[in-house]
Amino acid sequence: MLRLFDTAARDLVEFVPRVEGSVSMYVCGPTPYDHPHVGHGRTVVVFDVVRRYLAWRGYRVTFVSNVTDVEDRIIARAAERGLTEPQLARAFEAEHWEQMDRLGVARPDETPHATEFVPQMLALIGELIAQGRAYVIEGSGVYFQVDTLASYGKLSGRTLEQLLDSAGARIDIDDEKRSPVDFALWKAAKPGEPAWDSPWGRGRPGWHIECSAMSLEILGEGFDIHGGGDDLVFPHHENEIAQAEGAGHVFAHYWLHSGMVMVAGEKMSKSLGNFTTLRAALNAHGPRAFRWLVIRNHYRRQMEINDGALRAAAKEIDGFDALARRARVAGIAAVAPSDLDAFRAVMDDDFDTPAAVAVIHGWRREANAAIDAAQLDVAAARLADVQAALGALGVVVDDVGAPADAPADGGDAAVDTAVAARNAARARKDFAEADRLRDELKAQGVELEDTPQGTIWRRT
RNA sequence: GGCGGCGUAGCCGAGUGGUUCAGGCAAGGGCCUGCAAAGCCCCGUACACGGGUUCGAUUCCCGUCGCCGCCUCCA
Numbered sequence: 001m002l003r004l005f006d007t008a009a010r011d012l013v014e015f016v017p018r019v020e021g022s023v024s025m026y027v028c029g030p031t032p033y034d035h036p037h038v039g040h041g042r043t044v045v046v047f048d049v050v051r052r053y054l055a056w057r058g059y060r061v062t063f064v065s066n067v068t069d070v071e072d073r074i075i076a077r078a079a080e081r082g083l084t085e086p087q088l089a090r091a092f093e094a095e096h097w098e099q100m101d102r103l104g105v106a107r108p109d110e111t112p113h114a115t116e117f118v119p120q121m122l123a124l125i126g127e128l129i130a131q132g133r134a135y136v137i138e139g140s141g142v143y144f145q146v147d148t149l150a151s152y153g154k155l156s157g158r159t160l161e162q163l164l165d166s167a168g169a170r171i172d173i174d175d176e177k178r179s180p181v182d183f184a185l186w187k188a189a190k191p192g193e194p195a196w197d198s199p200w201g202r203g204r205p206g207w208h209i210e211c212s213a214m215s216l217e218i219l220g221e222g223f224d225i226h227g228g229g230d231d232l233v234f235p236h237h238e239n240e241i242a243q244a245e246g247a248g249h250v251f252a253h254y255w256l257h258s259g260m261v262m263v264a265g266e267k268m269s270k271s272l273g274n275f276t277t278l279r280a281a282l283n284a285h286g287p288r289a290f291r292w293l294v295i296r297n298h299y300r301r302q303m304e305i306n307d308g309a310l311r312a313a314a315k316e317i318d319g320f321d322a323l324a325r326r327a328r329v330a331g332i333a334a335v336a337p338s339d340l341d342a343f344r345a346v347m348d349d350d351f352d353t354p355a356a357v358a359v360i361h362g363w364r365r366e367a368n369a370a371i372d373a374a375q376l377d378v379a380a381a382r383l384a385d386v387q388a389a390l391g392a393l394g395v396v397v398d399d400v401g402a403p404a405d406a407p408a409d410g411g412d413a414a415v416d417t418a419v420a421a422r423n424a425a426r427a428r429k430d431f432a433e434a435d436r437l438r439d440e441l442k443a444q445g446v447e448l449e450d451t452p453q454g455t456i457w458r459r460t
Numbered sequence: 461g462g463c464g465g466c467g468u469a470g471c472c473g474a475g476u477g478g479u480u481c482a483g484g485c486a487a488g489g490g491c492c493u494g495c496a497a498a499g500c501c502c503c504g505u506a507c508a509c510g511g512g513u514u515c516g517a518u519u520c521c522c523g524u525c526g527c528c529g530c531c532u533c534c535a
Contacts (some may be wrong), residue, residue, distance in 0.1 A: 002468070010464090020499040028535075029535095031533095031534090036535090039535050040533075040535050041535090044501095046535095072533080073533070073535055156463080156464095156530075157463060158462080158463065158531075159462095161462095162531080163462095163531075164464065165461075165531095166461080166531050167461065207533090228535065229534080229535030230529070230530080230535080231529080231530070231532070231533095231534050232534080232535070234463095234530060234531065235531090235532090236534090242532095257535095258535075259529085260528090260529065260533080260534095260535075262529095264530070265527070267528080267529085267534090267535090268535090269533085269534055270533085271534070296472075296473070296483090297473070298473085298474075300465090301466080301473090302528065302529075303472095303473095304472085305531095308471080308472085309471090309472065309485095309487095311485090312471085312484070312485045312486085312514095313472095313485090315485065316484060318497095319499095322498055322499080323498095323499090325498080326498070327497075331532065338470090346474090352474075354473060354474050354482095354484095355475080355483085357473090357474085357483065357484075357485035358473095358474070358482055358484080359482095359483085360483095361484070362482095362483080365499090368498090368499050368500065369499080371499075371500095372500055373500090386523095391467075426494075429494075431494055431495070432496090435494095435496085438495095447497065447498095448496085448497070448498080449496090449497050449498050450493070450497075451497095451498080456498095
């Protein structure tokens, strides 16, 4: 039985999909107005792991993740840079996919762009007006009237009264809105802004409407899982629910939220300016170290991502590579995994990847010990378990090190020659010469290992 | 002010009412090796603080302190 922590229920609940054997999930994707940072990287990896695990567990997964390519921040940033909104959005979206590819994040089955779903949004807004849950302010836009929906606040655990209490202090009160907590579904166009025709005048969508419209359009009524970063619970996801259910639709059944990335104890955010770009982090320590660090932490907890943590994660990955390497050298053949129950049990418990890490490390040690003891059949079985579990988490193990992390620059033949020369020196007990050659190679980024089956090398 | 989360050995980080326990990284000892590297073995009685419940609490309850998130754009 797979259990997950549903934000709306505020508890662990059994996962029962809408259609047996299938999972439909929607995860809020980027608003591409700036470089992706490591916080985005974490969220995307978290849901990639969820997706992969569900698929590994036998579900047919339909994974949708949007791009909100029309939004206030894009308009503002494009104006600053003297670019058109599409130019800016496309450039940052391209960077987003580039980094996700490096991380081994599987592309979504569908990637709806807000600008391509304006008709669906207009239809949803029309339904809300027809239901009496939205109103028009001439020259300003269309607003959702929060007090028409008794259940408003159910996801984030707030009441209308609580929201109104804090609204006075926190929200700029727009005199025209019927209530400060009402939010925009459609914003009237200002000169020079991107705009579409609508029954309520030219304008553009409000921030939340695109996700309601696109998720329902693509995945249909009552789709299974909606995910995103923790900071989207309110107002974004709360408002998505209001828009969908206010118009009479059945929205997502389960809500998954991933914890924030912290920097020295503070949330990483663009407004604080304390962010590390994803590109820089991946360049410094490699994408596998990043993914592993994310996996080492439970997805709902806040976590720190920094150089020290990434370095430690990289070392663990090295250990898996080393196992694959010595398995190859020992001539171990691939076999089917045999004992994945422990892995499945912890993963079924709200995707407890840190516990899964412990399980995998146990197998790694057993595999190594079996190689030491020349019990190759045992080693092969444990190795298969390690690789199967890592594969379910999207972690690639490479027995020659990580070419994606450290691009080979050729020169293999020269290395082989040097290795042969060193072994010749060793054979005649000229260890000074042997060590000199080894040091020379090390200076070139090549490390040697002498094994019972001969010397192997890898680039560091 | 409202809602929520967290405080676990040097660091990171799971978990549980009770004989042995996460796991990783770092440090130390040993085996292996010409020396290394890789690997294996050994080694740390930690659970913020104060009460309470209990035969017994790190784990349950209450309180205190500290940190963090959301309530505003935010992954």
